[in-house]
Amino acid sequence: MTETLRTCLYDLHLELGARMVPFAGYQMPVQYPMGVMGEHQHTRSRAGLFDVSHMGQVILGARDAAATLETLVPVDIQGLAEGRQRYALFTNDDGGILDDLMVANRGDHLFLVVNAACKAQDIAHLQAHLAGVEAVTDRALIALQGPEAEGALARLVPGVAAMRFMDVITLDWDGTALWISRSGYTGEDGFEISVPETRAEALCRALLAMPEVAPIGLGARDSLRLEAGLCLYGHDIDATTSPVEAGLTWAIQKVRRTGGARAGGFPGAGRILRELADGPARLRVGLSPATRAPMREGTPLFATEEGTDPVGIVTSGGFGPTVGAPVSMGYLPPGLAIPDTRVFGEVRGKRLAARVVPLPFRPSTYRK
Amino acid sequence: MKFTEDHEWLRVEGDLIVVGITEHAAEQLGDVVFVELPELETQVARGDEVCVIESVKAASDILAPLEGEIVAVNDALSDNPSLVNEDPTGDAWFFKLKIDDMGALDEFMSEDEYKDFIS
Known part of the structure; x- marks a missing residue:
């Protein structure tokens, strides 16, 4: 039996009354005393705080990282502006999906967030093709989602109010650098915040002290993303489903499609470009x-x-x-x-x- | 009231037993969103799956605690499944079972025994 890991917020989850379950190798909160239904509604009407520290955070520091990453994803990475983020997919030679991820251009490096269950495999995959792949292991990742997320977070870091969907920025909170993106996986406006583990609990407590913020578990995370029509890797998409079958063609920019300046050149391009032209099965x-x-x-x-x-x-x-x-x-x-x-x-x-x-x-x- | 190891409660009502799930079970299930009730006049054997409860997380079965005939079902649960969370040991009964031998209830746990069982 493999040991399940804990995020640095484990003790806080217990203190908040979470019911913990094993998920992707981690002990994670599936719900708090509010219950899945209440947590779901709270996120849709106010602001929900999620611990997503089990997900993988990866820095690509090589100068040619964008061009090289394009050999692994059917996505326009070279055209991703500094301070912007976009959804991407690692594909395999059969045109199936190895994982879905977020890629941010943070100026001198790319910052990736990948699924917990896939992170070891993703990092190995990246390392086999790129130099300068660094797994970030000293930072937690939290998400604040919902219509009141901006107001709550702006009380700690006012700069977030100026962000647009899919912007990324580094902001100082009380001497700590927060890597913030305006994104999430609930269909709500909101933010994901990478914070040093040593300051993660303090940040969560500062947010939870606000009346509009409540902790939200994996149960509501799943119902929120399902209502938002977002894919859960290993369920809605996997190594056998292509991005075209999955309806994720919006993630494949024109420049990577047939006739584009950098068409193809990613694993499974044959099947994926064919399905874009002729339709999937x-x-x-x-x-x-x-x-x-x-x-x-x-x-x-x-x-x-x-x-x-x-x-x-x-x-x-x-x-x-x-x-x-x-x-x-x-x-x-x-x-x-x-x-x-x-x-x-x-x-x-x-x-x-x-x-x-x-x-x-x-x-x-x-x-x- | 008697209690089974499947976290059901059984209440005697004349020559019938009323069956529901315990507060502990309701809490474990989480928010209930759908209940499928058995057909009236169904003959059931002990251990038969007679109801389905769907919570936001998963589906679970309610088993017949004893052999007998389903003589009433609680239609209020079809319209308002959340009753199971609000009042598991009262309004949220699932079905009434006509059994031959009330003595068969003796084998089940008392409230104190059930409390020990779940602790």
């Missing part, structure tokens, strides 16, 4: 179940109530507290991946109807 869709029974991950999808062969599968599903109804995401053939198409999910032996709906389930509120 399946597509990620939103699903709205007709009854109140949630259709969870693994639910097989059928074209008809009597159909014998599944045509797709649910990859994420649960109850959407803001939507007030169950919500799911899954994959369907392109002919069925059309809004208002009726499909059937098999839940406990029963075929239950669901409607294909556009994503996200709940519009994002980013400050663009």
